[in-house]
Amino acid sequence: MTTTTERPLRDGGHRGLRRGEAASGWLFTAPMLVLLGLFLVVPVLMALWVSLSDWGGRGSPFSGGVGFVGLKNYAAVLLGGGLAEQDFGMSLKNNAWYVVLVVPIQTALSLFLAVLVNRQILRGRGFFRTAFYFPSVTSSVAITVLFLFLFSTTGAINAVLGAIGINGPNWVNDPHGIFHFGASSGPAWLESATVLDIPLWDWIGGPSVAMCIYIVMAIFTTSGTFMLLFLAALQNLGGDVQEAAMVDGANGWQRFWRVTLPQLRPTLFTVLTLGLIGCWQIFDQIYTGTRGQPAKTTITPAYLSYTSSFQDQDWGQGAAIAFILFVIIVIFTLFQRWVLRDRRVSRRRMRMYEAAATRGSAR
């Protein structure tokens, strides 16, 4: 019923002054839509088709000779039992550890830096803001090469370690998982149980020493960018809420955790999502750096997708890996959205507030 009363109003709007507004809206956005369609939607659809086909890399993927093979490429990567599955398992393991270590640390560090440079009393704030942001604007290729130099056997890190009497490891060539703590083989039940053809023992082994270099590097380079996001959010926060908290007797620590951080939740979500996506897509550092070595402990799905397509001419598998990666990223993002959703205040906390309120009024 309500719709019938509303509709004349709306249609009236179309007939009147604002007629044709939708059309011009579409007209103005058309160039961008065409560009996005041509360079984003169309290639994605093409890649989706390639991942379902037996296209071998010659001529158009839509030509007559190319056949539809269903989920065969996905099966080879996920269930094939061969080297393709092993490599994919290995790349997932490497990248999962990378994400697990990089995303929380870089988020925490960037928030910490943002809070630091946001303080009014800090002298030379401009200098520190620039200094922290600097690694982000440097080319990742240059930083990769620099880090590989730093961590080479005769590099600066080992020279410093040598000066205090420690014989530094061969960082870039060390394939051992850091959480194996030097053990070369694990208990039999961990060695025999496999996921994606990789023993559980290897899954829990953590990133290799070589991968840790990339982890440190990612934290170093991206913290600055995310610091900027947090800083912008911090400066948007009104001082009145802080003052109210101060009046209520909250100390600095409480104000940060109970007042500031909850207000930063949208930014936190942005930073975590961007970090997550960026981390799962790591490619250029690997490509310019170790190229999967040592012992494949630095291959990632994105790099694997590239090598299986361009080097092995397994275009279907390469595209399939890309889409599996896409699904992984979407799942992680949804999960994290669910974790960071707006929740009603929990009963426990409610009781706490009520108790505080009654104490306050009683006073």
Add this chain to the structure above:
Amino acid sequence: MQRRISRWLMAGALAASGTLALSACGSGFQNTPSGGGATATSDLTSSDSALTVLIGSSGDAETHAVQAAVDDWSQDSGTDAKVVAASDLNQQLSQGFASGKPADVFYLSTDALAGYASNGSLLPYGDLLANKDDFYPSLVRSFTYDGQFYCAPKDFSTLQLEINTAMWKDAGLTDADVPTTWDELSAVAKKLTTKDHVGLGISGEYARVGAFMVQAGGNLMNDDSSEATADSDANVEALTYLQSLLKDGSLRFAADLGAGWGGEAFGTGKAAMTIEGNWITGGLKSDYPDIDYSIHELPAGPAGKGTLQFTNCWGIAADSPNQAAALDLVEKLTSADDQLAFSTAFGPMPSIQSAADQWSSANPDLVPFLAGADYAKGVPTAKGSADVVADFNGKVGSLATEDPKAILAATQKNLEALLG
């Protein structure tokens, strides 16, 4: 309601334009019939279109040498040709093949052959070459896929033993001590090992370790790459031998010495001996010009002499509009004159037997490399074998502590999977 309809219309329009764009893309590609089996020169395409020559160049010297040879040919034949040095050869080749407009003539490595041959991108022109019988047979085998000789070997290199003269003398060794057997190699490697350097420093990868497999009578695959032979007793013997050297400290892998490759370990004086191919001469000349060294044939193993050879070929695209001219160009580029000129400019040895004597007299110090041509074996060429070799390389790096049999068994399983 109306708004929703227009939204659907818009979505439909978008989808339609997407499909249009897709079909437009599709028509841009050439749907030529698959290029398999050119049996006679008359089957080749011919036109007056210019040729593009795509090379993966090692540097200016190589680019200029190829450019000069191609320019010569252009003047004689009247067909224009331009040389492009690729920044990433495989990627640029792949893009060319996918777009239907590939480079006409290009460098092609042994491990990329199977991939491009199996999707029909390459013209199998080997049997049409006028100088076909002049190529070393083992090189021809490296570029034979499914029984067809695909492309002309451009040049080749073999692995041999390089010895640092000063360290050799310091250890009290003479020319008579140059190792000819595995036992002698162990002995001199041990003598050459001091606290400053190891006796033998090589890259820990199949492309070096494989030479020992050949000396023991094995290899990862048979000569045609039609059968996996990774877990053979000969290979186990070879890896076990190397493991014994690793364990007594007279052999270390370059990565463990902090070097990128054997040549670097050798050049920086961290190893008294290394095993590398022809390319080491150029590398040492430019990076470590002061080092004094000699080149010798690798010692013989239980099955006699053995080494690995590495080669590239001149691929011709099945989609090239001017295959006849491309074939003519390749015949010129593989002629004795051109190959000797290339060899002077950037290193590797001519792939034809008729140029051997002239090359030997021009490069008396490098003769051991050429001697390897008689007993060298190629690397596996089956489709996907590069991945398996990479996997093997990852494991062989920790050979000192791993079981050789386990490494080889895993490689055997992966190779068998390729052959299906």
